[in-house]
Every structure is written in C-alpha cells, then in structure tokens.
Amino acid sequence: MSSMLAAPWWVAQLATGAKSFRDNPVIGSQRLNAMGLHAGRARLAHRLAWARRARLTAGLPAADREAFDRDGFVIVRDFLPTALFAALRDAVLAHRFDTREMRQGNTITRRIAIGPGFLRTVPAAQALLRDDRFRALCRYVGSFRSEPLHYIQTILTDSGAPDPDPQTNLHADTFHPTLKAWFFLNDVEEADGPFSYVPGSHRLTPARLAWEHARSLTAGTSEDFLSARGSLRVRAEELPGLGLPGAQRFPVPANTLVVADTCGFHARVAATRPSRRLELWSFSRRNPFVPWTGADLLSMPGIAERRIDAMWHIRDRFQNWAGQPWKPSGNKLVLDD
Structure with missing residues (x-):
C-alpha cells in the first residue's frame, strides 16, 4: 500500500533533478534503465x-x-584586486560565526551561510559576489540566470585518521550539468588536498552516455552508497576507455577562482598532512528539464540571501523525514580546530 501511494511521487520526480537509484525505485529500475530511462534523462538534460x-x-x-x-572548468588567478582580496580574507578570519559541520571519513566540512548577517559583518564579500565576471561565469556554467547559494567553507582534514574521505574518489555529482565555484582564501598546496578535475568530462559524448547507461543498470544495488544515491564514482583506469585524460590537480595560491560543471568527474585529492582549506564556495542546481534561463523566484533580492538559513531550519524541523547532515557546531572562527 505504501508503494502504491508513493508511486505517483516517484514518477513525478522523473521531471526533476532527482537522481537517487536507491531511494526512487523508478529511477533505479533495472528494466526501465535497460530501456534507456537514465540515459534519456541525461541526454535531454545536457541538450537543454x-x-x-x-x-x-x-x-x-x-x-x-x-x-x-x-575543459568543463575555468580557473582565474589573482581574481580580485589585492586590496579587495585582503579586506575580504582578513574580515573572514577575524570574526566568529555560527557554523555547521559534516564529517565524511577523516574530513570535516565546516560551512557558514553568507546571508544578511554575514554581509553586514563582512561587506567586502560583495566585491566577489557582485563582480560582473564572477556572475557571468556562474550563469554560463550553471546554465541558469540564478543566484547561487554562497558559503564560507573550511575543509579540515586529519591525514592520519584511518577512515578515508569518500570525496577523494573521482565522481560526478549528478547526471546533469550543475555549478560549483571555489574562491580560495588561503594557499592550497599539493599536500593539502587540492581540487582535481578530469578535463572534458562535462561533455556527454557517446562513450560517456554508454557508461551512464551501463552504470544505471547496477547503481541501485551498488555497495557504494554515494553511487547508489546518484553520484556515480569512476575509477581512474576507466578514463582512457571514455576518451578522457587523467585528472588535473589544482594546487593554487589564495585569490584564485575555480568555476566548474560538477557533472564532470572531479574529486578532492587526498591530503598528506593535516590541513585547512578555506574558500568562498558557491553552488547552484536547478531543475535541469526547464528550457528557460530565468524565472527563479528564489533568486529575488530579499529571498536569495535568506535561502540557506531557511533551508537549514526546515531540514532541522523535518530531519526524520528529509535528513539533515549539517549539524550546528557553535560560534567559531573559520580556522578553529
């Protein structure tokens, strides 16, 4: 009875960015995917x-x-003028903020919502958020005229811990194009676990489409939890068969911007020493099946900058149903242990 009641919801999700083979038996149906369901969704989403x-x-x-x-990414060093960058970095480092954290293996990701309160404390953040080139890149890569969600993000890695970080495995976030941007506020060296990306892997070539089709037949029962949830993992040895090179690593100096389509294969390189990576991190993912670029009510001024707090509070309230991996972690400096 519960499956019958849920069936219309599962079917309706096909017209959205829903991706979990594990949680939606229609998306994860081996029979439907053998007939081309997953491949067809990916093909249409990329075309749009x-x-x-x-x-x-x-x-x-x-x-x-x-x-x-x-390539599927753009990297720009010395993005902000030196004085503007210094003002932004120094203000972020100087103040305490309400934080949330999530642990994955030996890595803690700490986030601070960039909302009205943050912008009053760190007005220099507007130097990046209102920069014409930054906004144009976010629109083009994300394929929508939408305002991304913006956070201050700290990646804290204990390289000696035995439990590995699953984000160090090459993966695609989802089956359709989506935006992530990293504006680095401190230097990221090779030993710190830099971002890596497989150039050209954002394109849905015939080889990539065949790979997506093949993976869709088994992903729902995969022992890899994140693959089963729709973030498919790929082994480095599979890349030549897809006509792709190896992953390119991005150890970069502070004041570097990286904007990428994370349906391309990417990962966080495993750190070889305890490290703290500090960045202004932006994310945007809309329904991939709408043909228009705008009409995003959540991007309206007065709403856009309040979305993160609203989203966190809703998930706190309904976490037994919706889940809430981001736990309140107190008022902290961004680089606190």
Whole structure:
C-alpha cells in the first residue's frame, strides 16, 4: 500500500533533478534503465543545458567560454584586486560565526551561510559576489540566470585518521550539468588536498552516455552508497576507455577562482598532512528539464540571501523525514580546530 501511494511521487520526480537509484525505485529500475530511462534523462538534460548556455554569454569573456566549453572548468588567478582580496580574507578570519559541520571519513566540512548577517559583518564579500565576471561565469556554467547559494567553507582534514574521505574518489555529482565555484582564501598546496578535475568530462559524448547507461543498470544495488544515491564514482583506469585524460590537480595560491560543471568527474585529492582549506564556495542546481534561463523566484533580492538559513531550519524541523547532515557546531572562527 505504501508503494502504491508513493508511486505517483516517484514518477513525478522523473521531471526533476532527482537522481537517487536507491531511494526512487523508478529511477533505479533495472528494466526501465535497460530501456534507456537514465540515459534519456541525461541526454535531454545536457541538450537543454547547452541550449540555455547559448543564451547566457553576455558579459562572459570569450577566453572563459572557450576554456569552459573545452575543459568543463575555468580557473582565474589573482581574481580580485589585492586590496579587495585582503579586506575580504582578513574580515573572514577575524570574526566568529555560527557554523555547521559534516564529517565524511577523516574530513570535516565546516560551512557558514553568507546571508544578511554575514554581509553586514563582512561587506567586502560583495566585491566577489557582485563582480560582473564572477556572475557571468556562474550563469554560463550553471546554465541558469540564478543566484547561487554562497558559503564560507573550511575543509579540515586529519591525514592520519584511518577512515578515508569518500570525496577523494573521482565522481560526478549528478547526471546533469550543475555549478560549483571555489574562491580560495588561503594557499592550497599539493599536500593539502587540492581540487582535481578530469578535463572534458562535462561533455556527454557517446562513450560517456554508454557508461551512464551501463552504470544505471547496477547503481541501485551498488555497495557504494554515494553511487547508489546518484553520484556515480569512476575509477581512474576507466578514463582512457571514455576518451578522457587523467585528472588535473589544482594546487593554487589564495585569490584564485575555480568555476566548474560538477557533472564532470572531479574529486578532492587526498591530503598528506593535516590541513585547512578555506574558500568562498558557491553552488547552484536547478531543475535541469526547464528550457528557460530565468524565472527563479528564489533568486529575488530579499529571498536569495535568506535561502540557506531557511533551508537549514526546515531540514532541522523535518530531519526524520528529509535528513539533515549539517549539524550546528557553535560560534567559531573559520580556522578553529
């Protein structure tokens, strides 16, 4: 009876960005995926994303567009003028903020919502958030004229802990194009566990589509929990068969911006020493099946900057049903142990 009642909800999710093979028996159906369900969703989502991107080139430097179309990411060093960057970094380091944390293996991810209260404390953050090039990159890569969610994020890794961080395995976040951006507030060296990305893996080539189809047949019963939830893992030795090179690593100096489509294969490199990576992190993921670029009510001023707190509070209230991995962790400095 419960399955019968849930069936319309499971079917309706096919028209959204829902991705879990494990939690939705329609999305995870081996029979339907053998008939092309997952591959068809991926094909349509990518086609629509590139069509939207073609309408979102205003204000985007040609070199940035060429780099993204080729590689799936754009990297810009010395993004902000030196004085503006220093003001932003120093203000973030100087103040205490209400934090939330999630542990995955030997890594804790700490987040601070960039909302009205944060912006009153750190007005220098607007130097990045209102930068024309930053906004143009986020729109083009994300394929929507939407305001991303913005956080201050600290990645704290204990390299000596026995439990590995699952984010160090190459993976795609989901089956459709989506945006993540990292603006690094401190230097990230090779030993600190930098971001890595497989160039060109954001394109849905025939080889990638065949891989998606094959993985969809077994993902629902995969022992890898994150793959079963729709964030498919890929082994480095599979990349040549997909016509892809190895992952490129990004040890970078502070004041570097990286913007990427995380349906491409990427990972956090395993740190070889205890490390703290500090960044202004941005994320955007809308329904991949809408053809329009705008009409996002949640991006309206007055709403956009309050979404994170609202989302956290809703999940706190309904965590038994919706889950809540982000636990309140107190008022802290961003680099506190």
